[in-house]
Amino acid sequence: MRFAILQFPASNCDQDCLHAVRVAGAQGRFVWHKETSLGDVDAVVVPGGFSYGDYLRCGAIARFSPVMQAVKRFADDGGLVLGICNGFQILCEAGLLPGALIRNRDLRFHCEQVFLKTVNPATPFTSALPKDRPSLMPIAHGEGCYFADAETLAGLQSRGQILWQYCDASGATTESANPNGSLLNIAGIANERFNVAGLMPHPDRAAESVLGSEDGLRVFEGMIAALGARRAVA
Amino acid sequence: MKAKIIITPKKAVLDPQGKTVQNALEHMGHAGVTGVHVGKYLEIDLAPGTDKAAATQALDDAARRFLSNPVIEDYRLEIVD
Numbered sequence: 001m002r003f004a005i006l007q008f009p010a011s012n013c014d015q016d017c018l019h020a021v022r023v024a025g026a027q028g029r030f031v032w033h034k035e036t037s038l039g040d041v042d043a044v045v046v047p048g049g050f051s052y053g054d055y056l057r058c059g060a061i062a063r064f065s066p067v068m069q070a071v072k073r074f075a076d077d078g079g080l081v082l083g084i085c086n087g088f089q090i091l092c093e094a095g096l097l098p099g100a101l102i103r104n105r106d107l108r109f110h111c112e113q114v115f116l117k118t119v120n121p122a123t124p125f126t127s128a129l130p131k132d133r134p135s136l137m138p139i140a141h142g143e144g145c146y147f148a149d150a151e152t153l154a155g156l157q158s159r160g161q162i163l164w165q166y167c168d169a170s171g172a173t174t175e176s177a178n179p180n181g182s183l184l185n186i187a188g189i190a191n192e193r194f195n196v197a198g199l200m201p202h203p204d205r206a207a208e209s210v211l212g213s214e215d216g217l218r219v220f221e222g223m224i225a226a227l228g229a230r231r232a233v234a
Numbered sequence: 235m236k237a238k239i240i241i242t243p244k245k246a247v248l249d250p251q252g253k254t255v256q257n258a259l260e261h262m263g264h265a266g267v268t269g270v271h272v273g274k275y276l277e278i279d280l281a282p283g284t285d286k287a288a289a290t291q292a293l294d295d296a297a298r299r300f301l302s303n304p305v306i307e308d309y310r311l312e313i314v315d
Binding site for chain 1: 246247248250251254300301303305306
């Protein structure tokens with residue numbers, strides 16, 4: 001399986017994403033933001049960082065990069081797209097995911113491990129995550145508070161589009177377990193077709209035991225398994 | 235000629251920055267402050283002779299699609315000579 005990992009000016013997790021994809025057993029290639037074609041790939045990763053310095057709003061400028069039109073076509077055709085941290089912000093700004101990420105409620109940058117409850121395990125992004133316990137992944141963000149209006153939130157809930165919620169070690173989605181004020185403790189969501197997902201935590205930084213957790217690797221493994229299943233029926 | 239765009243957080247969106255500034259004002263002794271909302275102000279310089287109506291249309295579009303995020307922000311646009 002081949003993953004395209006986008007690179008915008010000031011993306012800084014592209015190398016980590018490529019490494020994680022390789023550890024998961026797939027191939028990866030970088031795609032510079034000015035390219036108009038993704039090449040022959042099976043999935044796209046929009047990595048973390050501070051694209052365009054987070055100027056205006058996080059991801060606001062990156063969403064207009066030429067490569068994003070190719071990503072939109074890829075997503076419209078059902079291709080798998082995963083946005084991590086700034087990548088999640090870019091996908092929301094691009095309208096590929098609903099809602100927006102705003103400044104952390106306590107106005108502080110949070111760099112810490114968080115527990116995540118897998119709310120919907122029936123997606124390519126969540127199918128390989130542990131079923132019996134919360135996942136552990138790091139966050140590192142200043143603008144990770146997920147916001148959407150009441151109608152959108154109700155829709156996300158009823159359609160199972162909330163993939164991950166911040167929780168404590170026992171899996172309870174409490175306020176104290178919420179590092180940034182995200183509504184409904186939302187850490188990550190998917191679109192209605194479940195082929196595009198975004199999350200603020202970094203699965204790319206939880207891809208090897210030496211990093212403190214391998215739970216992030218499962219996100220990539222789930223995507224690879226789903227792609228394999230698609231090929232089998234094609 | 236220039237365009238002045240004021241971008242403010244929607245009322246429904248939590249504005250911790252605004253709240254923090256409000257607390258600070260109160261601690262400084264300002265009474266009667268019932269709310270503070272922190273937004274953005276953009277000035278866009280336009281070439282002399284620019285058609286005002288066309289510019290208003292174009293910048294209104296830019297304000298909605300790019301300069302503001304309608305999920306979380308409102309904007310006001312004004313073009314002055």
